[in-house]
Amino acid sequence: MHRLLVFLLIFLVWLPQPSWAAAPQPDRLPLTESLLVERLKSLSPSEGVRTIDLRRLTIDLRPENEAFRNQFYRSIQQLIQRSPVPIGLDLSYSTILGELRIAKLGVQVPLSGQALTSILSPLEQSQLQRDRRRLYQLSRLSRSLLVQTQALPAQLTVFRGPLILVQTQFQGYVNFTNSFFLGRVESKGAIFEQDVDCSESRFSQAVNFAGTSFRGALNCRSVIFFDATRFNQAQFQGLVNLQSSEFQAIASFHQAEFQQVANWNRIQWQGNADFAQTTWHNAALFDRSTFAQSLFLTEAVFEKLVSFQQVQFNQPVNLRGAAILDQADFGDANFAATARLNVPDLQFNAEKSQILGNPGTLGRVLSVPMLQGNETLLRNLVRNFRQLEQIPDVNQLEYTREKLRLQELSRRLTGVNLNTATILQLQQIGFSPIQAEAIAQARLQHPFNGLNELLRIDEIDLTTYVKVRDRIVVQSAHGFGEWLGDRLRWLGLLLLISLTRYGTGFWLIFGIGLLSVAYFSLLFWLIDRLRRLNPTPIIPNFTETVWMVSSCVVLAIAGLSAVFRTSDTPWISLACLGVLIFPIPSTLLFLLYRQGRYHDLMEISYFVEDGSLRQLRLLVGRLPNIPSYPLFRERYTPISWEKRWNWLNYLDFSLNNLLKVGFNDIRLRDQHLPGLITSLVWYQWSLGLLYIALLFWTLSRAIPGLNLLIYLK
Numbered sequence: 001m002h003r004l005l006v007f008l009l010i011f012l013v014w015l016p017q018p019s020w021a022a023a024p025q026p027d028r029l030p031l032t033e034s035l036l037v038e039r040l041k042s043l044s045p046s047e048g049v050r051t052i053d054l055r056r057l058t059i060d061l062r063p064e065n066e067a068f069r070n071q072f073y074r075s076i077q078q079l080i081q082r083s084p085v086p087i088g089l090d091l092s093y094s095t096i097l098g099e100l101r102i103a104k105l106g107v108q109v110p111l112s113g114q115a116l117t118s119i120l121s122p123l124e125q126s127q128l129q130r131d132r133r134r135l136y137q138l139s140r141l142s143r144s145l146l147v148q149t150q151a152l153p154a155q156l157t158v159f160r161g162p163l164i165l166v167q168t169q170f171q172g173y174v175n176f177t178n179s180f181f182l183g184r185v186e187s188k189g190a191i192f193e194q195d196v197d198c199s200e201s202r203f204s205q206a207v208n209f210a211g212t213s214f215r216g217a218l219n220c221r222s223v224i225f226f227d228a229t230r231f232n233q234a235q236f237q238g239l240v241n242l243q244s245s246e247f248q249a250i251a252s253f254h255q256a257e258f259q260q261v262a263n264w265n266r267i268q269w270q271g272n273a274d275f276a277q278t279t280w281h282n283a284a285l286f287d288r289s290t291f292a293q294s295l296f297l298t299e300a301v302f303e304k305l306v307s308f309q310q311v312q313f314n315q316p317v318n319l320r321g322a323a324i325l326d327q328a329d330f331g332d333a334n335f336a337a338t339a340r341l342n343v344p345d346l347q348f349n350a351e352k353s354q355i356l357g358n359p360g361t362l363g364r365v366l367s368v369p370m371l372q373g374n375e376t377l378l379r380n381l382v383r384n385f386r387q388l389e390q391i392p393d394v395n396q397l398e399y400t401r402e403k404l405r406l407q408e409l410s411r412r413l414t415g416v417n418l419n420t421a422t423i424l425q426l427q428q429i430g431f432s433p434i435q436a437e438a439i440a441q442a443r444l445q446h447p448f449n450g451l452n453e454l455l456r457i458d459e460i461d462l463t464t465y466v467k468v469r470d471r472i473v474v475q476s477a478h479g480f481g482e483w484l485g486d487r488l489r490w491l492g493l494l495l496l497i498s499l500t501r502y503g504t505g506f507w508l509i510f511g512i513g514l515l516s517v518a519y520f521s522l523l524f525w526l527i528d529r530l531r532r533l534n535p536t537p538i539i540p541n542f543t544e545t546v547w548m549v550s551s552c553v554v555l556a557i558a559g560l561s562a563v564f565r566t567s568d569t570p571w572i573s574l575a576c577l578g579v580l581i582f583p584i585p586s587t588l589l590f591l592l593y594r595q596g597r598y599h600d601l602m603e604i605s606y607f608v609e610d611g612s613l614r615q616l617r618l619l620v621g622r623l624p625n626i627p628s629y630p631l632f633r634e635r636y637t638p639i640s641w642e643k644r645w646n647w648l649n650y651l652d653f654s655l656n657n658l659l660k661v662g663f664n665d666i667r668l669r670d671q672h673l674p675g676l677i678t679s680l681v682w683y684q685w686s687l688g689l690l691y692i693a694l695l696f697w698t699l700s701r702a703i704p705g706l707n708l709l710i711y712l713k
Helices: 002-014 033-041 063-082 122-144 375-387 391-414 423-428 433-445 451-456 462-471 480-500 506-529 542-566 570-581 583-595 630-635 647-659 675-702 704-710
Strands: 044-046 049-053 057-061 088-090 095-098 107-110 155-159 179-181 327-330 354-357 607-610 636-638 666-668
Touching: 033 049, 033 063, 044 088, 057 063, 063 095, 063 107, 354 375, 375 391, 391 480, 391 675, 423 433, 451 462, 480 506, 480 570, 480 675, 506 542, 506 570, 506 583, 506 647, 506 675, 542 570, 542 647, 583 675, 607 647, 630 636, 647 666, 647 675, 666 675
Parallel strands: 049 088, 057 095, 155 179, 327 354
Antiparallel strands: 044 049, 107 155, 607 636, 607 666
16 A cells, blocks of 8 residues: 555656646745846846846735835836847746736837837837727727727837746736737736736737636736737636737637636637637627637537627637537527538537527538437437427428438448458558558457447558548448348438438429429420321421420429529439439330321320319329220310410429329320320329429428427427
């Protein structure tokens, strides 16, 4: 037992620690006037910059020590003002008692005039001039809107050198307001016991607050960070307010923790914003902000409200592995064409949490790469939007889920099985010979149960895994029945997705119907009006041909327009439609014209109509040919070829056969009718049953009231 304790003690001593969590420092010396004069006379170089070394000291700036406090500020400020080159300030490992005001340490310069030219570089002058114009425009806008705002300050504090605050402990209030930091600010592991105010400040170079503890409120309103900003592993125990600030480079808050409300409203994020593995114990408000680059919320935990109202997203938002325990509000958020909400492995329970957004918006941008491991998440998201009565989002998510299922089925049918593939097959999909041999040896000992087991093989690196994971599968051998069932499920799902967007695209299925009606109308007109050329021609006249072809072309254009506007893969949708309507009808048409027609009643139309009624009828139960009973023949008369509007009869018949609705009850006659024509008509009638089922299914999902009635619990 004693040996174990000794071993643990040695292990903890030698355990690597961050730079700001080094071994305890020796006791801090109190800073006196004499020691201050000595340190000001002997500046130490730090990364090529002369720096005032005030490390490992206790600096008392409390009101009861007023004489020393005035001497402290006056001495440092005079040294910095007289120096022709920037001078840094290093307060690392020190303790600051009382309030620290950066305005009394930097150089005071007016916001206008030529006083800046002797201090700032041209680039820094341009930055300041731009900020001045921005503040002036905001002031004018506020006055025009009669909004009361704080008056612009007449002077600006410029701190030219680096400010180093590594593990510095601030016991009092810290005031960095209205300051322009030209050098870097490094505050790793610092502790701010009271409030910190950086409002209206500018940070020209990198800012590093990694591991810093803010135990009071942090107020950084209208701050601009020109370079990279790092608050990794920072602890924010008080209120956080960065409203109206601007991050022009990367901003990293990786593994930070927020105890109170964090206000990030109206912030301009020009670079990537990294909030990965952050913990938010209270509300996080990002309203009316703009994210020009990606936002990373990977594995972030939101215990309360997180609000993105009226936010502009220009790039993807990564929510992989994040946890939404209360509410996420994306109301009126705007997503660019390249923006997505990547939510694989998102921890979300629709019974306890909510994701809000404009109807039809979030369902379009929510994205997961694969179905495996995300089925529960998608089901919870569907339940969430169904409870909010946002049916467009429900439909879009179910469509996304079925697309992922189709991808999974496709991979099962076409992917290479790791448990049965030969070494040559493994090499053909991207594995090296050494990797293929290692896979073969590994499966001899134990068959693969999942793709992730590949990473346990030493020869397989992550790059290779990412490259081949979409072309490999892991499955046991199955019989012919399972093989056939997988292919039938794949085909059925492909048709549902391509022709109806899995019941979510009414205009898509409507466009498919227009194309089908136009195509079959042309076929029926062709077989009825173009019968033979010899010995006695039976052909349509020129006027009828023009009208018929023109009407079919107009319907086809309308159908193609609907398909290309609503389908994610219009060419696949058209290919699926073509497989249904081209091979069999084309074969029947070819056989019909090859064998010719030599039957009675050649000069009378194959189609007859019920002349007893002319009205809009639902013909769902009607069959496409008339009965052979003589009394029925008396009611039906052949359609007239001589009428100028005869071409409308073929459109009406095709509409009757496909949609089961029409103005006239037009059917096939029962005498002297070639069987090939009967087969063609019955084939369209059978497709019509399928089309009607898909149409009503799509309508039931597309119409909110009907959808809610179906899914009412």
